[in-house]
Amino acid sequence: MTRFDDLAEQVLQGHSVTREEGLEILQTDEAHLLPLVNAAYTIRHAYFGRTVTIQMLFNAKSGACQEDCHYCSQSSISTASIDRYALVSADDMLKGARQAHEAKAQRYCVVISGRSPLEKEVTDIASAVKRIKQELPMQVCCSLGLLTEPQAKRLKAAGVDRINHNLNTSEAYHSSICTTHTYQDRMTTLRNARAAGLELCSGGIVGMGESDEDLVALAFALRDVNPDSIPLNMLHPIPGTPLADANHLTPQRCLKILCLFRFIHPRRELRAAGGREFNLRSLQPMALYVADSLFVNGYLTTPGQPGREVERMLTDMGFEVAGGKPAVPDSPVPAN
Numbered sequence: 001m002t003r004f005d006d007l008a009e010q011v012l013q014g015h016s017v018t019r020e021e022g023l024e025i026l027q028t029d030e031a032h033l034l035p036l037v038n039a040a041y042t043i044r045h046a047y048f049g050r051t052v053t054i055q056m057l058f059n060a061k062s063g064a065c066q067e068d069c070h071y072c073s074q075s076s077i078s079t080a081s082i083d084r085y086a087l088v089s090a091d092d093m094l095k096g097a098r099q100a101h102e103a104k105a106q107r108y109c110v111v112i113s114g115r116s117p118l119e120k121e122v123t124d125i126a127s128a129v130k131r132i133k134q135e136l137p138m139q140v141c142c143s144l145g146l147l148t149e150p151q152a153k154r155l156k157a158a159g160v161d162r163i164n165h166n167l168n169t170s171e172a173y174h175s176s177i178c179t180t181h182t183y184q185d186r187m188t189t190l191r192n193a194r195a196a197g198l199e200l201c202s203g204g205i206v207g208m209g210e211s212d213e214d215l216v217a218l219a220f221a222l223r224d225v226n227p228d229s230i231p232l233n234m235l236h237p238i239p240g241t242p243l244a245d246a247n248h249l250t251p252q253r254c255l256k257i258l259c260l261f262r263f264i265h266p267r268r269e270l271r272a273a274g275g276r277e278f279n280l281r282s283l284q285p286m287a288l289y290v291a292d293s294l295f296v297n298g299y300l301t302t303p304g305q306p307g308r309e310v311e312r313m314l315t316d317m318g319f320e321v322a323g324g325k326p327a328v329p330d331s332p333v334p335a336n
């Protein structure tokens with residue numbers, strides 16, 4: 001039994017990984033990467049079997065944001081060439097939901113650019129979500145920026161299941177990647193969404209120059225947030241953004257970071273999110289031995305793996321699409 005098998009067993013018995021153990025995972029040498037991934041798979045398998053949850057994003061409003069998030073092609077300081085458009089119609093949002101359903105996505109994620117939504121945008125998105133929920137048996141998640149509690153309540157009343165709002169990075173590193181809103185602003189939105197009875201999706205972006213300690217701090221902060229799902233975006237540097245030349249990730253590093261989050265969040269839906277194709281490259285399938293969730297058909301302003309290719313990858317691995325089962329069972333499912 002390796003050191004990480006032992007740690008995985010402890011986690012399955014209820015042990016909470018310490019900061020020191022988190023750093024040990026991140027600093028594992030390449031020779032021990034496979035045993036680390038195997039141990040993380042023990043945890044993943046205990047709670048999720050061989051299932052994978054699929055999400056599809058829909059960029060319902062693009063560009064022209066006044067915020068300065070350094071990683072984002074839609075920010076006020078980005079010169080990236082991207083599409084810019086106002087909030088699309090409810091018909092278009094519904095059309096996107098149908099496409100997501102056809103791609104076997106369990107969850108459709110409506111995303112808009114901007115610091116926070118206008119009241120009219122909340123009204124329009126709420127009425128589109130009502131139509132989606134009437135027509136399709138799928139979960140709807142919204143990522144609309146900073147939200148007040150009344151806005152969150154209106155979304156909940158319309159049938160929105162989950163709100164995405166990432167912490168993005170550690171509290172200490174946040175001002176290095178954004179100066180127009182604070183880490184605490186983000187925490188407040190998560191509290192407002194929770195108070196409205198919404199499920200939470202909250203994770204981060206890795207590869208922005210943060211330290212190992214920042215990554216462990218982010219994983220620990222998310223323990224307090226207790227989200228239902230954790231998306232881990234791996235920075236895809238975009239020309240025209242301040243992080244265009246960032247080069248901090250390797251495929252092995254991405255796997256170690258995913259393992260860190262699996263060990264610290266054994267029961268949470270863990271998503272290999274934006275940038276997975278770019279950063280994991282040929283190691284993409286290995287990420288699914290750790291994560292249990294992914295996006296299909298691309299991201300907000302960058303393309304991604306089409307649904308058919310994802311399906312082939314899952315079949316090749318002997319994995320299956322989750323099929324509407326609860327993401328987090330009360331107790332571990334027996335190992336095969």
Ligand code: SF4
Nearest residue numbers: 065069072075113114
């Ligand atoms: S608030 Fe959203 S859209 Fe605006 S710059 Fe930040 S990440 Fe991009």
